[in-house]
Amino acid sequence: MDELILTIVENFKELSYLGIMLALTIEFVPAEIVLPLAGYWVYQGDMTLFGTVLAGTVGGTFGPLTLYALGRFGGRPFILKYGKYFFINEEKLSKADEFFEKNGGMVAFTARFLPGVRTLISIPCGMAKMNVWIFSIYTFLAMLPITFIYVFLGLKLGDRWKDVGELANTYILPIGIGVLVLFVLYKLIIKFRGNKASVK
Template sequence: MEEFILSIIENFKELSYLGIMLALTIEFVPAELVLPLAGFWVFEGDMTLWGTVLAGTIGGTFGPLTLYAVGRFGGRPFLLKFGKFVFINEEKLAKADTFFERNGAMVAFTARFLPGVRTLISIPCGMAKMNVWVFSIYTFLAMFPITFIYVYLGFKLGERWKDVAELANSYILPIGVGVLVIFLLYKFLSIRRKKLINKNIAN
């Protein structure tokens, strides 16, 4: 399957930066394959680093929008009926739902750094009818550093670009945990501040 996907990605190379964007718009073409390979193309001198990162970030934002639309307009019954054709099942949906319920709108940002939920989290965002602009902005802001890490490592490793996926997780997961901790701290302080304000008003 991986070799088949790689052959598809290679065809997108003829379209240069637009090809990278289009490949990533197909949400179930793994970014873990597209971006390191794009980094290798930078290594070969076919593209520039920052042009590739920007194209990857834009494509990585459009891709989740397709699942967001499925969640918003198709809903859970549609996904349970047809999701099996694109590797979506009840267990994966439940995991994404739980993560969304715990973290709210910020989930569109934080979940991108976490394996297991980063792809499917777009679906509960759509089902909750999150503002599409807020969703897109959070997704773009998360995808930029992730895209940079994958592309840069692909560029640095050159012909060993296939080793990037495992190496990248050692960078991305700690960033995701750090972002999540900061977000939860911010949430805690906001709630505490509201309680203090309400208490002062009551007095």
């Protein structure tokens, strides 16, 4: 399967930065393959780091919007019926639902750093009819550092760009944990201020 995806992505190279954007807009094409390979293209001198990161971030924002739309306009029954065509099953969807219920709309940002829910979290955001602009801004802000890490590591590893996946997790997971800690602190501060205001 990875070889098929790799062939598809390599064909997108002919479209340069637009190709990167389009490849990432197709949600079943993993960013973990596209972005390190794009970093390798930077290493080869075919593209610039800035242009590649920008194209990857924009594509990484458009891609989740397709799943957001499925959730918003199709609803859960539609997802469960046709999700198999997007590599979505009920277990994965339930995980994303649970994460959304616990954390609210901010998950459009925080969940991007967490394996297992980073892609499917777009569906419950859509089902909850989260404001599409807020969803897009959160997604863009999360995808920017993630895209940079994958592309930069692909650039640095050069011919060994396929090794980026495991290495990237050593950077992305700590960032994700840090983001979650800050998010929890933010919620606690808001709750504390709310309680304080109600006492007055």
